[in-house]
Amino acid sequence: MLGLLRKIDFLKSWFGDEVSAAARAKERLRIVLIQDQSSISPDLLEVLREEMIGVVSRYLEIDLPHLEMGIERKEESIALAATIPIVRIRQEGRALLAETATETNSNNNGMGKMERRHRRSRRHYR
Amino acid sequence: MGKAFVITSGKGGVGKTTCTANLGAGFASMGKKVILIDADIGLRNLDLVLGLENRIVFDLVDVVEGKCRSFRQAMIKDKRFDNLYLIPASQSRDKEAVTPEQMRDLCDTLKQEFDYVLIDCPAGIEHGFKNAIAGAEEAILVTTPEVSAVRDADRIIGLLEAEEKGAPRLILNRVRKDMVRKGQMMSIDDVQEILNVKLLGIVPEDEAIVVSSNKGEPVVLNETSKAGKAYREILQRLESPSDLSLLPSMTDGSEGLIGRLFRFFAKAEA
Numbered sequence: 001m002l003g004l005l006r007k008i009d010f011l012k013s014w015f016g017d018e019v020s021a022a023a024r025a026k027e028r029l030r031i032v033l034i035q036d037q038s039s040i041s042p043d044l045l046e047v048l049r050e051e052m053i054g055v056v057s058r059y060l061e062i063d064l065p066h067l068e069m070g071i072e073r074k075e076e077s078i079a080l081a082a083t084i085p086i087v088r089i090r091q092e093g094r095a096l097l098a099e100t101a102t103e104t105n106s107n108n109n110g111m112g113k114m115e116r117r118h119r120r121s122r123r124h125y126r
Numbered sequence: 127m128g129k130a131f132v133i134t135s136g137k138g139g140v141g142k143t144t145c146t147a148n149l150g151a152g153f154a155s156m157g158k159k160v161i162l163i164d165a166d167i168g169l170r171n172l173d174l175v176l177g178l179e180n181r182i183v184f185d186l187v188d189v190v191e192g193k194c195r196s197f198r199q200a201m202i203k204d205k206r207f208d209n210l211y212l213i214p215a216s217q218s219r220d221k222e223a224v225t226p227e228q229m230r231d232l233c234d235t236l237k238q239e240f241d242y243v244l245i246d247c248p249a250g251i252e253h254g255f256k257n258a259i260a261g262a263e264e265a266i267l268v269t270t271p272e273v274s275a276v277r278d279a280d281r282i283i284g285l286l287e288a289e290e291k292g293a294p295r296l297i298l299n300r301v302r303k304d305m306v307r308k309g310q311m312m313s314i315d316d317v318q319e320i321l322n323v324k325l326l327g328i329v330p331e332d333e334a335i336v337v338s339s340n341k342g343e344p345v346v347l348n349e350t351s352k353a354g355k356a357y358r359e360i361l362q363r364l365e366s367p368s369d370l371s372l373l374p375s376m377t378d379g380s381e382g383l384i385g386r387l388f389r390f391f392a393k394a395e396a
Contacts, residue, residue: 021310
């Protein structure tokens with residue numbers, strides 16, 4: 001009887017819990033390798049940041065010390081996420097906006113200064 | 127014209143140096159003229175594994191800096207084979223003392239004279255790695271079935287591709303059949319599926335490796351050890367890559383339910 005119980009334990013070790021260690025290793029590796037292979041170097045991120053600040057600054061005065069930019073990883077996707085706090089809209093920007101979006105842009109004018117300051121633009125690039 | 131292989135892994139401690147020593151001694155026992163280069167400057171060890179640590183006068187840095195007349199003055203002849211030589215790493219310098227161009231030139235020179243040039247690569251992916259792979263036309267990637275080693279191996283595959291070295295061939299080292307069978311350790315199939323490179327061989331975990339390193343005698347020369355047998359199979363495959371009968375074989379637990387049940391009941395009978 002004891003022998004049989006031992007055999008059952010032995011069987012469990014084949015079919016039960018312990019099967020997962022190798023499977024877990026494989027699954028964890030699969031995911032981590034997707035992340036490793038899509039990693040973006042700090043140098044590239046710095047160049048992106050500088051150029052993005054350049055473009056955005058043409059239209060908006062931004063709160064540079066509070067600008068956040070980084071790579072966000074979810075289960076199987078990866079995103080470039082930027083949080084760019086706005087101080088105010090520049091005059092040139094307003095002029096440009098007026099030219100291009102007279103119809104759709106009523107939003108901006110109706111917004112109070114404080115509201116605008118705390119509004120954050122968040123973009124995801126796949 | 128000989129062939130230059132670099133033995134690399136990314137992660138340290140997976141068996142690069144042992145592997146280099148065994149492939150070298152193995153080729154030599156087959157009558158090939160072989161030279162080993164220890165490219166792990168600052169952490170010299172290949173000399174110790176081969177039992178040649180007391181014979182070093184000049185080293186790799188002396189060769190590339192022209193401190194000795196030619197590489198011939200730095201190379202150490204093996205105790206067992208007249209056709210096996212080692213250029214040891216410098217122990218007092220660092221990896222920056224050598225450049226990839228110098229390594230390429232040295233390997234080109236050595237290939238004129240030797241059938242095989244085997245380069246023992248340091249762990250890591252920095253300057254030492256770039257030096258070690260510079261002169262080799264093919265890489266042999268050593269890994270163990272552990273998550274950290276496999277992850278680093280994947281990184282190395284990417285870097286070798288970036289350096290246009292092509293896909294390496296894989297040696298899966300320190301495999302424990304019993305653990306694979308119980309699902310506790312990744313199988314050969316698991317690792318191969320993740321890394322997606324050609325398998326050169328499987329070396330089982332074997333106490334004989336520790337013993338042979340302690341004695342400074344490569345395990346490949348040990349007729350009875352499991353690891354020695356595995357290395358001899360790898361050598362055959364490197365010698366005749368087209369021979370299909372030489373494909374890596376080792377039961378890795380993928381024998382299926384029937385096989386498992388069969389063996390289980392066979393055990394119960396006994």
